[in-house]
Amino acid sequence: MKYRRRIYYSSLPRAEIWDRWQRGESMSSIGRVFDRKSSSVFSVISPTGGIRPVDRKRSRKTLSLAEREEISRGLCVKHSLRTIAQRLGRSPSTISREVMRNGGASKYRATASDQAAWDRALRPKKCKLACHPDLSAAVSAKLRRKWSPEQIAGWLKRSFPKEPHKRVSHETIYRSLYIQARGVLKKELLEHLRAKRTVRRSKHASLKRKGLGQIKDLVSISERPASVEDRAIPGHWEGDLIGGSKNSYIATLVERHSRYVMLVKVANKDTESVVSGLIKSSQRLPRELYKSLTWDRGKELADHARLTMATDVEVYFCDPQSPWQRGSNENTNRLLRQYLPRGTDLSVHSQAKLSAIARQLNERPRKTLQYQTPAEKFAQCVASIR
Numbered sequence: 001m002k003y004r005r006r007i008y009y010s011s012l013p014r015a016e017i018w019d020r021w022q023r024g025e026s027m028s029s030i031g032r033v034f035d036r037k038s039s040s041v042f043s044v045i046s047p048t049g050g051i052r053p054v055d056r057k058r059s060r061k062t063l064s065l066a067e068r069e070e071i072s073r074g075l076c077v078k079h080s081l082r083t084i085a086q087r088l089g090r091s092p093s094t095i096s097r098e099v100m101r102n103g104g105a106s107k108y109r110a111t112a113s114d115q116a117a118w119d120r121a122l123r124p125k126k127c128k129l130a131c132h133p134d135l136s137a138a139v140s141a142k143l144r145r146k147w148s149p150e151q152i153a154g155w156l157k158r159s160f161p162k163e164p165h166k167r168v169s170h171e172t173i174y175r176s177l178y179i180q181a182r183g184v185l186k187k188e189l190l191e192h193l194r195a196k197r198t199v200r201r202s203k204h205a206s207l208k209r210k211g212l213g214q215i216k217d218l219v220s221i222s223e224r225p226a227s228v229e230d231r232a233i234p235g236h237w238e239g240d241l242i243g244g245s246k247n248s249y250i251a252t253l254v255e256r257h258s259r260y261v262m263l264v265k266v267a268n269k270d271t272e273s274v275v276s277g278l279i280k281s282s283q284r285l286p287r288e289l290y291k292s293l294t295w296d297r298g299k300e301l302a303d304h305a306r307l308t309m310a311t312d313v314e315v316y317f318c319d320p321q322s323p324w325q326r327g328s329n330e331n332t333n334r335l336l337r338q339y340l341p342r343g344t345d346l347s348v349h350s351q352a353k354l355s356a357i358a359r360q361l362n363e364r365p366r367k368t369l370q371y372q373t374p375a376e377k378f379a380q381c382v383a384s385i386r
Helices: 011-022 027-033 040-047 065-076 083-086 092-099 110-120 134-146 149-159 170-178 188-192 270-284 303-312 322-335 351-362 372-383
Strands: 237-242 248-255 261-266 292-295 312-315
Touching: 011 027, 011 040, 027 040, 065 083, 065 092, 065 110, 083 092, 134 149, 134 188, 149 170, 170 188, 170 237, 237 322, 248 270, 248 322, 248 372, 261 270, 261 351, 270 303, 292 322, 322 351, 351 372
Parallel strands: 237 292, 292 312
Antiparallel strands: 237 248, 248 261
16 A cells, blocks of 8 residues: 655645635645645644644844844954944844853854744743633633633623733633643633634634525515614514434524523424424513514424414514524524534423523623623513513
């Protein structure tokens, strides 16, 4: 069997790999560009967790190779350090330190000194979490509660508006998780993120789902009133089914104004079970807070007329292959996969367990709500109708 020689990417191919990865291309497609398998691309991307390393640059204040060559020539003709410094427009102490740390006047060599300075500059600056153990512990605790880095950063900013040392950006948290060389946050905390990846994907990468089913007598989302679109009025919901193994399903509902979540246990995917579950769940809500429901075109809501008759809720259907028209619900479904992973049997969860998961989700701060929680926002809506 003939084996292919292992490839070592030089700086230019590495730069192209990172450019393509940041544009959202998969490892397989990048590998095909170089006629290699995805594993060779993974070897470039994985050491820093999918986060592109910052290109190293010399500071404008440091001595250049040309200046070091001038120092070397000056030393050869026995010029004083003060004379060399005056010629370069540098402080005499700068020249003195440069010569002494590189072997003294008799052993100084420009090229070797320049390389030594470049190597010494590799010493990394500690990140904020490494310098503040209490802040690192607080971030770790919130990650274990399945808060996202962005939610943690927003909560810290809201909780400590005048104490910068108690705040940290979400990007710093992500980098401390994915770049383990920092040694700040434990790798096990990655398990608490919504996406269980070992490398961070580009924000431009996406996976698109195909549309489902055909519904009779549906009312298109284009006919939904403008007052629903701007989220100013509470009581308008988005819904969907999430699936698990053994033909198990759960209905998810999200209120557009507050992002409040409800989970509904359903026996299976048929329209009888789903509509009955939705009718039952509606009894837990004030009628003023259940005015409309926007769903995709899955056949599980084929009997939408029965839902409208029983609850007086207007049902609107999204356009085919347009999940962004139910953006709040799509985002919530991704959040729920932290609690209800793909490929697991969803039927083992009782309604009480599902309500507990929804409660935990509703108590997580949201960036779109200025880091209020959906529970706080929904409680304000309930109070306003009393």
